[in-house]
Amino acid sequence: MHVRRLTLDDLDACGRLAKDRGWLPERHKWTLLFEVGEVYGIDAPDGDGLASTTILTRYGDDHAVISMVLTASRYGRQGLARRLMEHVIAQAGDRIVSLHATENGRPLYERLGFRTVGHVAxxxxxxxxxxxxxxxxxxxxxxxxxxxxxxxxxxxxxxxxxxxxxxxxxxxxxxxxxxxxxxxxxxxxxxxxxxxxxxxxxxxxxxxxxxxxxxxxxxxxxxxxxxxxxxxxxxxxxxxxxxxxxxxxxxxxxxxxxxxxxxxxxxx
Structure with missing residues (x-):
């Protein structure tokens, strides 16, 4: 499946994907993330919106943040999140990369070399x-x-x-x-x-x-x-x-x- 850079034209599709995973659509938040970050996605093979998304936000030459790692429920456990994660890690280059992980996502991130340094509530x-x-x-x-x-x-x-x-x-x-x-x-x-x-x-x-x-x-x-x-x-x-x-x-x-x-x- 092909990874592509998403644009604001994909905003509604991002909201639908979020709702599919039980999240709120958060249109205001997503719009800001499109403005300051690089939003990547994989189109759903069945033609119905997006199968998966991930965002990379760079801060200077030192630090980058990964977020909005979402996969449509019908495409779960098919390696899409890992593929997108590997893509944005490569885009980050030599930067230190951070993210906030749910318990569901943490095992994947650990396999990709992330370590837990704290907890946020x-x-x-x-x-x-x-x-x-x-x-x-x-x-x-x-x-x-x-x-x-x-x-x-x-x-x-x-x-x-x-x-x-x-x-x-x-x-x-x-x-x-x-x-x-x-x-x-x-x-x-x-x-x-x-x-x-x-x-x-x-x-x-x-x-x-x-x-x-x-x-x-x-x-x-x-x-x-x-x-x-x-x-x-x-x-x-x-x-x-x-x-x-x-x-x-x-x-x-x-x-x-x-x-x-x-x-x-x-x-x-």
Whole structure:
């Protein structure tokens, strides 16, 4: 089966494939991934949409993220995910490659040379609390400051992605030594990325963003940051669903201690 580069003309087909696997269509999210990443797929032999997809997003010359590894249920266990994974790993070249893996996908990634370096729990709920008074709404005039903070913490250049925050997202907030962003998905508002010099600043950014948008929010929390996870639970953000953070080709760049929430699991 032939691997091809998908375009926005394939967006509806990607949504149908996601729904086939029990995921939400997430059209807003997929559109961003098409803009900043390389979306690959295999057409279904029966002519009905896509059989499988995978996305590669490159950050500079050092790091790349793989995401949206989906195979139609009727084509499961036929090697399509492995074929697409091998294709995007080759496209990544010498970059360190990371991804977030479900338990279902983890064995394949291990066979391809990925190792687990951490665990992330999706937590959702309605945040209860008050504004911290420590953050303020950011404007595009703050963008260069935000990009500098992120490059220092993330260890590579993801400015093409972050420059889209003010269009893609619901809110961007900034604090001394940190920033946070949130964006609306199909069923909630996802908070991320959040980069901060310390956990107190991260809590202020997360809480203020959650209160700004109201309603249910989602946090993808690094389980190594136990105090932050406990704080989130105390403020109404619970119901965790866990995935593994996996890496191939070396160690993740940057300072993980200052990376409190990813932009989304699909983008790291």
């Amino acid at each position: 999706k937590r959702t709920g309605v945040f209860g609390g008050e504004h911290s008074g420590r953050t303020r709404p950011a404007t595009e005039a703050d963008l260069e400051t935000i990009l500098a903070l992120d490059a220092d913490a993330f260890g590579t250049d993801r400015s093409p992605l972050l420059r889209r925050m003010f269009i893609f997202g619901e809110r961007v907030r900034i604090a001394e030594g940190g920033f946070g962003h949130c964006w609306r998905n199909d069923d909630n508002v996802v908070i991320g990325p959040v980069v901060a010099g310390d956990e107190e600043t991260a809590r202020a950014l997360i809480g203020d963003l959650a209160l700004d948008v109201g309603g249910e929010v989602r946090l993808d929390l690094d389980l190594a940051k136990e105090d932050l996870a406990g704080w989130a639970a105390e403020h109404g953000i619970g119901a965790p669903w866990q995935v593994s953070l996996m890496v191939r080709g070396g160690d993740l760049p940057g300072d993980r201690a200052r990376q409190f929430l990813p932009f989304m699991q699909a983008l790291g």
